[in-house]
Amino acid sequence: MKNRSILLAGLVLGAFAISGVSLVAMTHEAVDARIADNRYQAMKRKLETILPAGRSDNDPLSDRIQVHARERLGADSTAVYRVRKAQEPVAVVLEPVVPDGYAGPINLLVSVMRDGTLGGVRVVSHHETPGLGDKIEEQKSGWILGFEGKSLANPPLEKWAVERDGGVFDQFTGATITPRSVVNAVKNTLMYVQEQGDQLFAPKATSAPAAKPEGQG
Structure with a gap:
């Protein structure tokens, strides 16, 4: 029992x-x-x-590839979201990393339209100094909004720098390193997209090749 x-x-x-x-x-x-x-x-x-309303009919988050171009995009692997309408390429959105921020890496979201112009740039995360470098945040200032509509031809490539370095982009008082690094990262992202061209939109692609070293065909 x-x-x-x-x-x-x-x-x-x-x-x-x-x-x-x-x-x-x-x-x-x-x-x-x-x-x-x-x-x-x-x-x-x-x-x-960072994408024009009504310009797409696909889900970019599902139309995604990983690319490998540390020299251009700042990380060993970078996500690229493809934007299409009626299956035609509209834009790509990349997640480059700014490796040389003042207080560490800065993660960006950059959209590049099919004609090579910027749809917009946003900061996803950073560790920059409050009151100085954090002005890259959309909530802190309108500085990051100034990239919209820019391209490698507007301004000319040699002017893709902050004013202190002879470029056209504003710098922050007391915090030049942060905007300088972001401007350079956005420029490199545009260069990568230009170099890869239609490869980034290939429907069945699983990855795009790294950017070609300078001086090679």
Whole structure:
């Protein structure tokens, strides 16, 4: 009788343990799904701010490739989202990294239209000094909005620099390094897109080649 009671108690405890584990697993899966959806929606909103409304009918977040061009894009692997309408190329959105920010790497989101002009640039994350370098944030100043419509021809390539270096882009009082680094990173992103051309839009591509070293055909 005593053994049966012990066995019954063990079965009850085992059932509770299995139920508890299952509940934790289900809760964890639901939380992960919610986090993933929140990230998706946040990135979708960011893309919408740097792409012309009504110019696409695909989901750029699903039409994505990884490219490898550290020299141009600042990281070993960079995401590229392709924007299309009626299956025709409209733009690409890249996530380059500014490796030489004043206080560390700066992560950008850069859209380049099919004609080579910038649809927009946004800062995704950074560690720049509050009140100085953080003016690259859209919420802190309108500086980052000044890239819209620019291209490698407007301004000319030699003018893609801050004013202190002979370029046309403003610098921040007391914080020249940050805007200088961002301007250079955006310029390099435009150069990469120009160098790769239609390869970035190939529907079945899994990656695009690294940028060709200067001096090579």
